[in-house]
Amino acid sequence: MSKSANPHRVAWPIALAVVALIIGATILIIFLRLESWPARSARQSTAELERLGKNLRAAFIDMAHLQPRITINDRVYMEQTQPVSELVVLSRRIEVEHELLHTWVGSSKRVKLHGTFIAKAGFDLRKGLSIDIRPNEITVQLPHAQILGVEQQQVEVLAFENGLWNRISGQDVQSELSVLPELAWKKATASALTAEAEENLQQQLEQRIQTAQPLRLVFKDEKKSE
Numbered sequence: 001m002s003k004s005a006n007p008h009r010v011a012w013p014i015a016l017a018v019v020a021l022i023i024g025a026t027i028l029i030i031f032l033r034l035e036s037w038p039a040r041s042a043r044q045s046t047a048e049l050e051r052l053g054k055n056l057r058a059a060f061i062d063m064a065h066l067q068p069r070i071t072i073n074d075r076v077y078m079e080q081t082q083p084v085s086e087l088v089v090l091s092r093r094i095e096v097e098h099e100l101l102h103t104w105v106g107s108s109k110r111v112k113l114h115g116t117f118i119a120k121a122g123f124d125l126r127k128g129l130s131i132d133i134r135p136n137e138i139t140v141q142l143p144h145a146q147i148l149g150v151e152q153q154q155v156e157v158l159a160f161e162n163g164l165w166n167r168i169s170g171q172d173v174q175s176e177l178s179v180l181p182e183l184a185w186k187k188a189t190a191s192a193l194t195a196e197a198e199e200n201l202q203q204q205l206e207q208r209i210q211t212a213q214p215l216r217l218v219f220k221d222e223k224k225s226e
Contacts, residue, residue: 045135049134056133089201094118097113102166103166107163111168117180123201128220137216142217142220205217
């Protein structure tokens with residue numbers, strides 16, 4: 001009986017040794033994975049930030065035909081190219097009227113014009129554009145939105161009345177025509193168009209890059225253009 005039991009007594013230590021080796025190898029693998037996890041996470045995080053940088057670059061090239069200056073964790077990732085145009089994000093129809101009424105020696109002349117204009121609001125990116133990408137936030141710094149232009153679409157003559165001896169001159173008409181764009185510009189500036197342009201840009205960028213980090217637009221402390 002004692003001889004037949006010997007193989008079992010020999011097998012148990014071998015089995016325990018194999019189990020111990022397996023456990024040790026498992027612990028070693030886990031340790032190595034944990035030890036390399038920060039480096040792997042850092043590589044993955046940097047790759048994700050660079051992906052966001054490329055998406056933002058593509059967005060501004062598509063919208064404004066320029067590459068912005070992009071930094072990732074204080075490291076310059078892309079330098080800004082020279083912009084060739086302004087970034088228009090909103091356009092709005094503006095209508096204005098102006099009237100000339102002049103009386104001389106009892107004779108009155110009257111000219112009344114109605115003008116239709118398209119006001120364009122956006123950003124003059126020649127004043128600077130930079131993007132800073134970090135794991136917890138993306139910051140886009142640029143100038144405030146402003147009225148970039150007012151284009152005349154149509155002018156209607158609502159009244160054109162000559163007096164008996166107080167006649168409408170070409171200078172009268174030219175003067176009235178020159179007033180309309182000024183009125184349209186003032187009306188566009190007084191409206192909420194520039195504030196809407198800033199909100200619109202925020203929405204466009206969020207839709208284009210679709211990132212988990214909050215996207216914050218920082219406008220430079222500069223008076224908006226009149």
